[in-house]
């Protein structure tokens with residue numbers, strides 16, 4: 001897209017990184033984009049089921065675990081994923097480099113378990129990109145100004161990805177998930193649901209507020225505010241998915257990245 005860089009942000013959700021085989025598939029998507037000459041920034045979620053497992057562990061101690069300690073615990077899910085994905089990238093000859101939220105410096109407020117991003121420092125990421133390195137950033141994690149670990153609420157890796165895309169003026173933020181795009185309604189519940197090729201930010205905001213967890217609502221708010229085109233697509237196929245953007249007019253432009 002005009003006025004934007006050649007940076008592509010790729011976010012992979014929990015089912016996409018559920019095991020090492022799936023992580024290898026993820027790395028093929030990264031490699032494809034990298035070979036096209038784009039600068040690639042990766043954001044990953046915890047392995048499927050891991051966040052729930054950690055919540056249950058804490059709740060086996062007390063019904064209301066201390067929120068700041070719960071965030072330290074939950075953040076470990078994404079920590080495992082970035083190290084494994086970077087390791088696979090290096091085995092493929094691509095210099096992946098893991099970052100936890102506090103290392104990037106994704107600064108948030110101190111609303112533990114549902115923190116809001118205040119600011120993202122981009123220097124280290126931009127330096128890596130200029131050296132051909134692929135930063136692999138933990139989704140969902142943040143840090144307060146005084147150094148406490150926070151998390152962004154369930155589904156928060158979407159918000160990490162879109163916020164990073166906004167701060168880097170990326171040309172697109174790809175959201176890789178377990179369905180081939182945004183549907184008229186949840187395709188795992190309604191077999192007659194239809195895939196949509198384009199939705200405006202406003203329409204997506206409405207879908208998300210009605211419970212379409214395919215994108216966390218805050219990620220849609222950020223994309224609308226900073227005009228970040230989003231491409232929701234499946235990790236398990238190479239088919240184009242759904243473009244979320246301002247207007248259908250730019251559809252071809254956006255798909256041509």
Ligand code: ADP
Nearest residue numbers: 013014015177181182183185186188212213214
């Ligand atoms: P990820 O782990 O990749 O972030 P999520 O489970 O958070 O994936 O979101 C993907 C899921 O969102 C799908 O598996 C689907 O069941 C659900 N979903 C709900 N509403 C919709 C919709 N309108 N379109 C697509 N997926 C939807």
Ligand code: ASP
Nearest residue numbers: 045051140154155156157
């Ligand atoms: N791992 C977190 C969750 O399960 C964040 C995410 O996957 O987006 O909610």
Ligand code: MG
Nearest residue numbers: 013155213214
């Ligand atoms: Mg999700």
